[in-house]
Amino acid sequence: MLKLTPPFFILSFVIFASFGQAQTLTSVIVDSATQKPIPYVTVQLKKKGVITNEEGRFTFQLDNTIQPTDSLFISCIGYATIGRPLNQFTEKQIVLAAKAIDLNPVIVTNKNYTPEEIIEIVEDSISKNYNLGLGKKRVFLRETYSSQIMKTDYTLKKSTIDAFNKQFIDNLINQIPKNNTVYNEALGDLYGGSDGDQQKLDLIKASELYDKSMELDFEILEEKFNKIMKENVKTDSYFKIKSGLFGTKVDADEMFESEVDSTDVAALNEQLEKEKESKENRKKFFAKYKRQTMGNLYENLPVFEDTDYNVLFKPGRYELALEDFTYLGDAAVYVLSFTPKRSEEFKGKLYINSDDFALIRMDFENVKPLRDFSLLGVSLKEYLAKGRIIFTKGNDQKYHLSYYDITKGIRAGFRRPLKIIEKNKNVKGRRKQNELSMKVDAAFGNRNRYELVVFDETPINLSQYDSFKENNTVLPKYMPNYDPEFWKGYDIIEPNQAIKEFTSIGEAED
Structure with a gap:
């Protein structure tokens, strides 16, 4: 639905100009024939752009420089571009019509290019079409983590602690959430070039949306487990944890957190200092993780030589085919498919501007597992890596990353014997005190999605890059429910319906 707050378009600008309140333009873009939403449409206003989400929705922030007569331009591959003043967008949705393919003489001539020749020209034109140097980018990263427990079978062979019986273990397994989803979002300015390890990040704001009650369930289970252990295990014992031929040693005091006496001021101060240090470390870790994630995505763009999507630099390793001509606005576009001949990992499609031979979009999907490890009952398979990358021409007439979307899928398994043995060298007789022995057959799955949106990129020089110093103090704001x-x-990028409807089962407070 296209809306402005207040609902009357002209009135909203009068109010905005008078009181300086921020306005938003929100709508959904649909296909004129099917009436279905169109994802990943570019929406531009005064050379500033956003991308619609997979449901065709977008939200645009309007500042006091925007006038009702300013034109909004909407473009998508295969559709006719529309551009008209804001005050003419009065319908509940924006409709795009498919553009008829009417090839001009230039395109007909270019049609004689082979796919290999097109790719060669694209590679030769990379330095002309893209900013390969340092830049400052306003970026937004949305991460969606979905986990699933697919199997939790076990056989209890021996337990010398009565409380650790089959009923307790079954109860423990039944309380573990079988499915869980976490949404993380972060906005900031990213400084750097093609090297993912050399990025700098200035975090502005971040959030995390998940059901904290699931986290609390684990805490309750941990309390039950620790209570049983404290009642049955000697504090000066140690544990041998074995799985087949492999084992490790853990002291008992490492398994339990010691309680602080509320009357011991020195101990309380020490604990507070540790908590403060922990919070500072969390800030550093959070910023470092976001920087690395953004850097890893950015350095893997197909216009950089070390990319995993190396079809532009090693076309001989792929079967190439000219699939189609289409349009992005008034620009004619080649659509090339690529499929690996031998060991390469990805197939997909390339959308190439026939005028300047710039790659403007890549759709990709793995053709085989990226990782497939199995040894002695432990397995890990990265079975999915699928997504798209979109470039948009900026004010400097060069193409810049505007949207990067990738979904990764991983399955892991553990099918091994597990034995926990309590030993104590201070007890007369045998050192062995207790034993818990079982055979475990478990399987887990994760599907993680990363969406990186670049709203603006400005080239910077080495001096500007060096002068920026990171000082990130932002931690994500916890939200039990979606907060618009x-x-x-x-x-x-507009959140999808799943995010908007997310509600915690138990609305835990921050």
Whole structure:
């Protein structure tokens, strides 16, 4: 639905100009024939752009420089571009019509290019078409982590602690959440070039949306486990944890957190200092993780030589085919498919501007597992890596990353014997005190999605890059339910319906 707050378009600008309140333009873009939403459409206003989400929705922040007569341009591959003043968008949705393919003489001539020749020209034109140097980018990263426990079979062989019986273990397994989803979002300025390890990040704001009650369930289970252990295990014992031929040693005091006496001021101060240090470390870790994630995505763009999607630099390793001509606005576009001949990992499609031979979009999907490890009952398979990369031409007439979307899928398994033995050298007689022995057959699955949106990129020189110093103090704001006000005033990619409808089972407080 296209809306402005207040609902009357012209009135909203009068109010905005008078009171300086931020306005938003929100709508859904649909196909004129099917009436279905169109994902990943580019929406531009005064040379500033956003991308629609997979449901065709977008939100645009309007500042006091925007006038009702400013034109909004909407373009998508295969559709006719529309551009008209904001005050003419009065319908509940924006409709795009498919563009008829009417090839001009230039395209007909270019049609004689072989796919290999097109790729060669694209590679030769990379330095002309893209900023390969340092830049400052306003970026938004949304990460979606979905986990699933697919199997939790076990056989209890021996337990010398009565409380650790089959009923307790069954109860423990039944309380573990079988499915869980976490959404993380972060906005910031990313400084750097093609090297993922040399990025710098200035975090602005971040959030995490998940059901904290699931986390609390684990805490309750841990309390039950620790209670049983404290009642049955000697504090000066140690544990031998064995799985087949492999084993490790753990002291008993490492398994339990010691309680602090509330009357011991020195101990309380020490604990507070540790908590403060822990929070500072968490800030550093959070910023470092976000920087690495963004850097890893950015350095893997297909226009950089060390990319995993190396079809532009090693076309001989792929079967190439000219699939189609289409349009992105008024620009004619080649659509090339690529399929690996031998050991390469990805197939997909390339969308190439026939005028300047710039790659403007890549769709990709793995053709085989990226990792497939199995040894002595432990297995790990990265079975999925699928997504798309979109470039948009900027004010400098060079193409810049505007959207990177990738979904990764991993399955892991553990099918091995597990034995936990309590030993104590201070007890007369045998050192062995207790034993818990079982055979475990478990399987887990994760599907993680990363969406990186670049709203603006400005080239910078080495001096500007060196002068920026990271000082990230931002931690994500926990939200038990989706909060539409959190990102108010900021450009992000519109959340999908699953995020908007997310509600914790137990609305835990921050």
